[in-house]
Amino acid sequence: MGQPGLAEDPRFRPLADRKANESALDRLVSQWTAGGDALELAGELQLRGVAAAKSLNSLDLVADQQLWASGFFRHVGDHAGQSRPIVGPPWKMSRAAEITAAAPRLGEHNAYVFGELLDCRKRGSGDFREPEATCATGLRPGNAPSVAISWRTEDD
Numbered sequence: 001m002g003q004p005g006l007a008e009d010p011r012f013r014p015l016a017d018r019k020a021n022e023s024a025l026d027r028l029v030s031q032w033t034a035g036g037d038a039l040e041l042a043g044e045l046q047l048r049g050v051a052a053a054k055s056l057n058s059l060d061l062v063a064d065q066q067l068w069a070s071g072f073f074r075h076v077g078d079h080a081g082q083s084r085p086i087v088g089p090p091w092k093m094s095r096a097a098e099i100t101a102a103a104p105r106l107g108e109h110n111a112y113v114f115g116e117l118l119d120c121r122k123r124g125s126g127d128f129r130e131p132e133a134t135c136a137t138g139l140r141p142g143n144a145p146s147v148a149i150s151w152r153t154e155d156d
Helices: 004-008 015-020 022-033 038-047 058-063 065-069 110-117
Strands: 073-077 083-087 120-123 134-137 148-150
Touching: 015 022, 058 065
Parallel strands: none
Antiparallel strands: 073 083, 120 134, 134 148
C-alpha cells in the first residue's frame, strides 16, 4: 500500500480497534486500490499471505483459461450445427459427466414428454407442437382425476 507505518497505527492493531475505525480503514484501502488493476492488486495481496481475488464478471470468466482447462466451460453443438460454449457440470466424479449437446429448444421434446412419458391423448386436430395444444393424461394413480395439460410452443 506504500504506507509502511500503517501496520503500527494504533487504530488498526487489535481487531476491536479495526472494527471501531472501519470507515477510516475502508477509505485508506479505497485510496490505495482506486485506479489500480484488480488482478495485480489481488496478486500483491496474495504474495503477502492475504486471501484475495478479483470479482470476475461473465466476460472475465469466459476468458479465464484455467476454467477452460479444468472443464468448467466446454463447447457443445447446437441445433444449427454451431459450436456454443456452456458451463459444464459443477462437480467432479471418477467418470466425467457427458454433456454433448445444447439445451433443447422450447417445445422440442413435447411429443416425447407428453405422448410417451405422460401417455397423453391429443385433443384437437394438431400435434404436440401445435400452439396451445391440450391433452388429458391416461395416468390415474389411485382415484386421482385425469389431468389436462396445455402448453405453448416457441413459435408463439
